[in-house]
Each structure stands twice: as C-alpha cells, then as structure tokens.
Amino acid sequence: MGKKTWIIATESRRLGGIVAAARRVSDSVSIAAVGSSDLASEVASYGADRVVAFVASDDVPVEPLGPCVAEFIAADGTDIALSNDSGSARCILGAVAGAIGAAVVGNAQALSLDGDNVVADNLIANAKAIEAVSAPRMACIYTGPDDDRIEGSAAAIECAPVPSIEDRAIGFEEATGTGLATASRVVGVGMGLATRDNLPLIDALADAMGAELACTLPCCDDMRWYPSERVLGSSHNTASPDLYIAVGISGSPNHTSGFRDAKTAVAVNNDPDAEIFNCCKYGIVGDLFDVVPALTEAFK
Ligand SMILES: Cc1cc2nc3c(=O)[nH]c(=O)nc-3n(C[C@H](O)[C@H](O)[C@H](O)COP(=O)(O)OP(=O)(O)OC[C@H]3O[C@@H](n4cnc5c(N)ncnc54)[C@H](O)[C@@H]3O)c2cc1C
Secondary structure, eight states: OEEEEEEEEOOTHHHHHHHHHHHHHHHEEEEEEEHHHHHHHHHHHHSEEEEEEEEEOSSSSSSGHHHHHHHHHHHHTOOOEEEOOOOHHHHHHHHHHHHHHHHEEEEEEEEETTTEEEEEEEEEETTTTTEEESSSSEEEEEEOOOOOOSSSSSOOEEEEEOOOOOOOOOOOOOOOOEEEETTTTTEEEEEEOOSSSGGGEEEEEEEEHHEEEHHHHHHHHOOSSSGGGGGGGGSSSSOOOOOOEESSSOOOHHHHGGGTTTSSEEEEHHHHHHOGGGGEEEEEEEEEHHHHHHHHHHHO
C-alpha cells in the first residue's frame, strides 16, 4: 500500500470517519492537531499512529499556522491530506495541498487506491452524482460517513515548533443568530437582485412571509450584502424549511445543496433555462421586480 496520510484537525468533528477512510488506503495515518493543547489530547484517542500538536493560544486564530503546518507535513513526505469541512481546517488544508502539489477534492465520500493513484469519490451535481478523481497526491475535504473512533490506545503527542503569531483576536462577538437552521420559511437572494438598493424588495417579501433571509455566496463575498451566516450551500450553511423561495438565483449545485431538504422549493428567475428550475417544485419564469411585489401582496 505505502500511502502516508496526514489529517488536519482543528476540532474532532467527523474525525472517526476521516481516520477510518484514511486507514483504508494508508500504512501510516497522522493527525496535525491545530489549536489548543486540549485538542491534541482529545484527538489522540481516534486511532492515528502519530499526533503532532501545533498549539495556538485561545486568542489566536489557527489559520495563520497554515504555512507552518504545511511545511512540516510536506517535509514528512505525505501523499494524502484530509480535513473535515470546517473553515479553519479547509484553510490549512489548502496550504498543505499547495506544499505537496496535491489535487484538491472538495466533497470526498470515500478513498481507494488504483495502482499508485489515490481515488477519491467526490460528491457532485447537487449530491446526485459521484465522480472518481484519481491522482498520486490528494488533498480532500472529507464529508463522507462518520464512523466511530477506532478503539485502541491513545497516540503519544509530539509538539511542533510554531511561530509566534502577531494576529490576535481583540474581542469576540456572538454571531447574530440567523435561525436559518430551524426556520420554516426562507427567502434566498441571488445576484439577480443586481444592486443593494433592491434588497428592501426582498425584506418586504420576507416580512410578509415571516421568513428568514438567505443568500448565495457572491451576495456575501463579492457584494457584501449579507454576512456569511446567511450563505446557503456546500461551503456554508444548510436549511430545511417547509418553504424556500429562491429569487434571482441561477441554481449552482454549490448553492442548491444548501436547501436540498426543503419540503417545497420555489424559484423566481427570468431565464426559463435556469438550472434552479430543475431543483424546485414550482418555477415562476419572470422578472423578479414584477414577481416579488406580487408575491409580497399575496402573502400579506
Ligand atoms: C468551491 C466553491 C464553493 C462554493 N460554495 C457556494 C455556497 O456554499 N453557496 C453558494 O450560494 N454558492 C457557492 N459557490 C458559488 C456558486 O458556484 C455560484 O457561483 C453562485 O451560487 C451563483 O450565485 P447566484 O445564483 O446568485 O448568481 P448568478 O449565477 O449570477 O445567477 C443570477 C441569476 O439571476 C437571474 N436574474 C437576473 N436578473 C433577474 C431578474 N430581473 N429577475 C429574475 N431573475 C433574474 C439570472 O437569470 C441568473 O440565473 C461556490 C463556488 C465554489 C467555486
């Protein structure tokens, strides 16, 4: 077999499944525990051969340790790097992928070997299809089944030297709870809204419906209309409301996977061929600037 795997852990969520997936293709499985020293003790019982702690104090975000973790892992000659889908772990995984020249897979469900290549089953197309990605070196965000931790004695913990980080958190604020996870009605905003000035149109609809607001990634990252807590999709949040209304959203699988479990989804889009119509029970083909005020009146 001969593959060597490093797992980036900034928390223990899904770690049992990740270690089990790594074991199926590797002789050697190590965990880089990036965070508090308690984290290293916690992950040491998950069945890895080696645990290396990259300790950051509580007021330091772990992401700046990415280059240091990447350098350490690359020097160890690894073939596979894995992490869960938390933002901090993904950020460090990206640094490791660059350092080892690995192919990056965003939604790995399982790993296998094909000769010298690692094969990752990557979930695509709104979770309707799996593509097999094959490469000698692989960095994967693992979102597959979570197994119980492998029973065994805890691995000894080594401490890696870490640079002193100047970036410190200067305060903590409670995230404004969006209630998206439990909302029974959600209105999703897409780039079809075109400018910030048009957002009151959506506020009025959400008010009339008693709905939470969600958005697509560019409405957050590019336009800064909403904070990331409101982004629905593969790399952010999920919602399973009774009713989801997607307004001016094209229907990229990266977004639609975020409302996969909605009981009824409705799309408003002026392009009759928009992909979003394939993911919704009802489609309204029309200009949102006509349709949304009419819906608002109807809900009132
Ligand atoms: C690694 C990765 C992760 C990602 N993760 C996410 C994620 O978690 N969540 C997410 O949302 N995206 C994510 N994305 C981005 C995603 O791929 C899409 O680019 C994004 O969802 C598109 O946003 P949109 O539908 O708002 O914009 P667009 O694709 O620009 O669509 C706008 C739509 O509005 C319609 N429209 C325009 N004017 C009107 C009008 N007047 N009336 C009615 N309809 C109109 C258009 O026909 C079009 O269909 C990710 C991308 C990558 C690469």
